[in-house]
Amino acid sequence: MNPKQRRSIIIYLITGAFIISLAWANFSYTSASTSQNIVPGTVNITDQKFKDTFATVREAEATGAESAQIKDLVDKLNLALNLTDEAEATAILDQVKAEASQLRDAASQASFYKKIFVFVMVPVAALIVTICVHYGLKPHYKNKVEQTMKMKIKEKRDAQDV
């Protein structure tokens, strides 16, 4: 492997490490459009039960739950808001609250482990880069030393001596 190839491998490794670390960033983006006529349901949005359920879903979202799971909970919340059967609406709110709590706990744990992993990866990535740079530059310095060792001492003679 010549020094040029080694340099390319080092660049690929550094770029790879950068891309892997970027992949951990959660760039979630959802977009949806709805068109519906709202029929007033029995659930009052000022009810403490609705507010508590809504707050739990918000917490689950804030701790980093996946947007697809949040969408599912939001759909159920909207279903409960539009239901005219109070008992059914209350049952859905209870179910949403329970699911949101589970999701929040799971997301919180996952988020914690993600942070730990990211910070543990920092010295590992730094070590990889150091090893790559060390072995990547070794042939270059070896060549330099060899060049120096191969140098011959020549006597510089004046023009009049020749």
Added chain:
Amino acid sequence: MSEDKKRALVVFVSALMIFGMLAYVLVTPWPKEEFFQLYALGETRMAERYYPNNDTNIPVDTPVKWYLGTTNFMGSIQLAIIRAKLGNQTLAPPNETEVTPAPLPILIEFHKVLQNNETWEFPFIWKITNTTEVGNLTYLTLSINGIETQIREVGAEDGYNYRLIFELWTLDEESNDIIFGWKASNERRAAWLQLWFNATR
């Protein structure tokens, strides 16, 4: 310490600092501008043809179709509430500076839980079903999306210069109360719309 070891140490410390900063940036949430968008469209679902024949004089029993929409750019799920109110030329509209709603009766309320970046659009079909004259003031009975409401609190001289006001309300996370507008970075903001019309026989 040999030259090799010194160089490796410098590279390791530099890489540690760079990756450390990168890790911090990755796990720290970025502050984003938080806001709602509120809009009203005409019957063609565009910003045109708000009135039948483009005439703001609305006769009794003539249906008017609008589309109301709101988009959540708050970065989290939000409960969006759109309240429709009837006003006239003299009664105060909402105050955006003080963030106070219009002191007018609520005709109808629509609400939906929205995900971040979600747009909610729905038809708002209304018509004047009856007018009542008291002196020179005209009072209206409106049918909105099939729900009839008689408004005794708001009258207009000869039925001129009525306005339908749409306010956006949200459920505030901190106070756990329904508030006019929304809170973004501890600052209150509001969004509202108004569409004028005259009631004719």
